[in-house]
Amino acid sequence: MKKSSEPFWWALFGAGGVISALFIPVILFIQGLAIPLGWIESPNYQHLYQLFGSPVTRLFLLALISLSLLHWAHRFRFTLYDGLQVKHLNVLIAIFCYGGAILGSLAAGYYLWLI
């Protein structure tokens, strides 16, 4: 029996779906809308730096970013298959999606390391 690699990617897709559904709306709303629009005041740089630099936050952000990207990779890959019927580009699309997500995760890890 040929072992399918799908369960691996699907598990990451599912985990990313949960973590992004729980956390992205509120973080996006506060940092991307409420603060830039002046509805609430921005915490100052030093405090944000401390917050983002704590080990717990770093681990959380790494999980949130990489799993969200892997969630996108899996879902978007199938959306392209279904939506545009580009089956002949299977391998290329998979490399683009999963590869992009892995690169993004590495970048997140690198910058979190720098903080």
Next chain:
Amino acid sequence: MFKSSRFPIYYKGHPRMFVKDKPIFWWALKWVHARFIIRELTSVPVAFYAIILILQIRALSLGPEAYANFTNWLKTPLSLSLHVISFLFVIYHSVTWFNLAPKAIVIRIGKNRIPGLVITGLNYVAWAIFSVAIAWLFLNLDNLM
């Protein structure tokens, strides 16, 4: 007569069967299918915000000046409109994700299967608790540190 490559096995003995091809934009022809594609495309704003977070962490690591540049960019109309659209999509992602969760998850207590509505409800409760906690953290960060 048969453009389609579907079911090649049939054509050997029955060359006269009619097969309709699926149009490329099949998902635009029915509302339920369009809604499905929208649900799947919520993954794009999810990835968009993950990239924004990477950029934010990068700006933080580079120092106050770089971070000021980043927050100034957040105030541009381009950034704000991208964030508004993404916000609507990620809300749709959360709602559809929690509503469909009981289809995949079966939890039992003793012999009884927990009803799907309870599983969905617990998801929404968790969502609310985490959202309030994070909002509280941001509002009080300057006092906490």
Next chain:
Amino acid sequence: MVSKITLEVFRYRPDQETQPSFDSYEVPCEKDWVILDALNYIKDQIDGTLSYRWSCRMGVCGSCGMMVNGEPVLTCATFLNKFLPGPVKIEPLEHFPVVRDLIIEMSDFIGKLQKVKPWIVRKEEKSLEDGEYIQTPEQLGDYKQYSMCINCMLCYSACPVYGLEPEFVGPAVIALAQRYNLDSRDQGKGEREEILSQDDGIWQCTFVGECSEVCPENVDPAGAIQRYKVAATNNWWKSLLMPWGKSE
């Protein structure tokens, strides 16, 4: 005075034509008629050459499924007057090759169904003296919903993934495999997994969810597939982390 309604019926006569067409028939719209009654009226009174499948007239046999105004339905369970003032478009089930008029070729479905062994598989049979295989109501409840499937194939017509990917095992077959996987008397999980866990098995499904919407028996194939994905994923990780362990 009974009102009239027009049926636009898909016609394909491979002995006469190379492309399908639509024929219009005006039929009485009786209050208690279902679509199938109207088709029978056409066949008896207007055009005897119209071909379609039907049998029980009561939603049990699963042979009269067709596309009515673009939706897969059992024509014996869909009232005609719902579509007033008409016209009503009747087409063969989508995603299947058409043999003639409203009759589709279903060998693909039957072949896939056989592959997942939709029967109770035992490694060793109990002897008669040992008595029956006892099952509690809770154990029955685990799979009962999936056992309601009448093989009408509406879910295959509703599933865009099957329309795009003919190799996909498809909703009803996976639900029926789950019907036996979740049966406490069955021991064939592993054999079925070989079919279901392949790329063309459950992993093609992107959870459009329409299969469960159109199912006349509330089988919920979409739920069956997602549950199977979770189980298969657990097994996959288990066999990765504990290769010496036995997968369920």
